[in-house]
Amino acid sequence: MPIDTLKSLLGPLGLITEAADTAAYAEDWRKLYRGHPRAVLRPANTDELAAAVKICAAAGAKIVPQGGNTSMCGGATPSEDGSEFILSLSRMNRIRAIDPIDQTLTVDAGVTLKAAQNAAEEAGCLLPLSIGSEGTAQIGGVLSTNAGGNNTVRYGNARDLVLGLEVVLPDGEIWHGLRQLRKDNTGYCLRQLFVGAEGTLGIITAAVMKLVPQPTELAVALCAVPSPEAALALFTRFHRNDPAAIQAFEYMSGAGMEFVLRNIPGTTLPLADRAPHYALIELATPRPNAGLRAAMELVLEAALAAGDVTDAAIAESQAQRAAIWRLREEHTEAQKREGASVKNDVSVPVSKVPAFIREATLACEALMPGIRVVPFGHMGDGNIHFNLEQPVDMDGAAFLGRDHDIMDTVCAVVRKYDGSFSAEHGIGQLKPYMMPDWRGGAELAVMQRIKAAIDPAGMMNPGKVLP
Ligand code: 2HG
Ligand code: ZN
Numbered sequence: 425m426p427i428d429t430l431k432s433l434l435g436p437l438g439l440i441t442e443a444a445d446t447a448a449y450a451e452d453w454r455k456l457y458r459g460h461p462r463a464v465l466r467p468a469n470t471d472e473l474a475a476a477v478k479i480c481a482a483a484g485a486k487i488v489p490q491g492g493n494t495s496m497c498g499g500a501t502p503s504e505d506g507s508e509f510i511l512s513l514s515r516m517n518r519i520r521a522i523d524p525i526d527q528t529l530t531v532d533a534g535v536t537l538k539a540a541q542n543a544a545e546e547a548g549c550l551l552p553l554s555i556g557s558e559g560t561a562q563i564g565g566v567l568s569t570n571a572g573g574n575n576t577v578r579y580g581n582a583r584d585l586v587l588g589l590e591v592v593l594p595d596g597e598i599w600h601g602l603r604q605l606r607k608d609n610t611g612y613c614l615r616q617l618f619v620g621a622e623g624t625l626g627i628i629t630a631a632v633m634k635l636v637p638q639p640t641e642l643a644v645a646l647c648a649v650p651s652p653e654a655a656l657a658l659f660t661r662f663h664r665n666d667p668a669a670i671q672a673f674e675y676m677s678g679a680g681m682e683f684v685l686r687n688i689p690g691t692t693l694p695l696a697d698r699a700p701h702y703a704l705i706e707l708a709t710p711r712p713n714a715g716l717r718a719a720m721e722l723v724l725e726a727a728l729a730a731g732d733v734t735d736a737a738i739a740e741s742q743a744q745r746a747a748i749w750r751l752r753e754e755h756t757e758a759q760k761r762e763g764a765s766v767k768n769d770v771s772v773p774v775s776k777v778p779a780f781i782r783e784a785t786l787a788c789e790a791l792m793p794g795i796r797v798v799p800f801g802h803m804g805d806g807n808i809h810f811n812l813e814q815p816v817d818m819d820g821a822a823f824l825g826r827d828h829d830i831m832d833t834v835c836a837v838v839r840k841y842d843g844s845f846s847a848e849h850g851i852g853q854l855k856p857y858m859m860p861d862w863r864g865g866a867e868l869a870v871m872q873r874i875k876a877a878i879d880p881a882g883m884m885n886p887g888k889v890l891p
Contacts, residue, residue, distance in 0.1 A: 426483040440464040447454040449510045452501045461510040465489035470629045478596030489623035494557040499622050512516025513564050519543045527635040528604045533564025533628050549635035552579035564628045570620035572848035574672040588632035589615040594879040605631045623885040625878045639708035643716040645747040648699030648735040652778035655703045657732045661860030671708040673804030680798040683758040764820035766827045768810040768834040772843035784837040791833050807847040837846030856891045
């Protein structure tokens with residue numbers, strides 16, 4: 425029995441079998457999926473993890489890798505049949521090295537994104553990846569989903585920030601790829617294969633991340649804007665003025681902001697009136713005396729004069745910056761408290777975001793009268809969370825039962841604008857059914873061949889990503 429062998433390998437801290445103790449690992453945070461793991465494996469280091477994978481491989485047992493369990497798509501939740509092991513990275517949480525000259529950070533996969541950011545900050549650097557769940561999400565999961573977040577507009581996605589990886593392959597062999605080179609053209613780029621693979625090809629156990637210098641000046645503003653078009657016009661103004669200064673450009677709908685103000689204690693709007701739409705801009709630079717505040721004022725004055733902005737609040741302190749960001753970051757929680765919601769993590773070219781929001785809104789309202797459309801997200805990179813909240817008088821389960829209708833309605837508009845049905849949250853078990861339609865033909869066939877070559881027994885995170 426693999427359980428006995430695993431028990432002697434991993435010890436009492438490394439193996440959880442009681443249902444009461446595995447429950448927290450067995451369900452996703454959105455409570456959309458609940459599985460029944462055979463057990464939860466919690467190895468203490470890469471060697472233990474590799475040995476555990478070897479034992480599972482020999483027994484034909486399937487593995488679901490799990491980091492902070494913050495997947496939006498059920499990417500880390502096991503099946504219900506009790507046959508799969510969850511492999512939790514949570515004990516592998518060492519900062520291995522930090523190099524302020526090379527500007528690199530080497531961490532175990534189980535380090536939370538927040539802890540990695542803090543380690544970078546202590547060395548005067550910035551790990552330029554910021555997502556709502558960063559306090560809980562772990563580096564391994566962040567890389568496995570190729571997370572994006574608020575700073576993609578400037579620094580790219582997780583994929584753009586990884587220089588090296590250590591990976592345990594499905595047969596238990598360790599690939600030691602923790603290189604920290606800026607140039608390394610040596611055949612196929614293996615690390616990029618594991619980034620975004622959602623644990624279906626192997627388990628990321630450590631990574632070398634790129635850092636940048638810590639900003640010394642920041643300017644954050646919240647703007648009331650009359651339309652999504654005006655929000656885009658505002659982005660274009662900032663972009664023309666100084667693209668390198670933009671660290672985040674976020675869009676929020678008036679309805680979504682109402683959800684936050686209504687459901688999240690302590691939030692207030694730092695503007696005179698409620699608005700139909702909002703934009704949040706963050707400028708940042710490591711350059712001393714860069715005059716970001718003056719640049720912010722200049723662009724906003726021009727936008728106010730042109731009517732693209734109707735009111736704006738520029739943060740005067742760190743507390744005010746945090747309060748403005750809170751209005752944005754609490755969107756997920758506020759939507760959860762309003763009832764059942766269907767998420768559409770989609771992207772379109774930046775220039776098409778306003779038309780997409782407009783048309784997708786009309787399409788959803790036509791599909792289901794009373795549906796509440798609450799789009800928000802990373803306008804500066806074209807990634808909108810086009811989320812739909814249940815009508816107030818509808819049963820939550822009945823609403824969720826329509827999830828494919830709603831997703832298909834939104835995605836028809838995404839397709840019209842040559843966008844993607846999966847921008848930054850991944851595919852998980854929520855969206856594999858969409859893969860043939862969106863990535864069919866040669867693209868899906870190559871993905872299936874890669875999967876078959878690296879994981880011929882189909883051991884790693886079954887049922888995720890590929891249909
Ligand atoms: C964000 O941008 C996250 O805050 C979550 O990607 C989005 O809740 C969501 O749909
Ligand atoms: Zn997001």
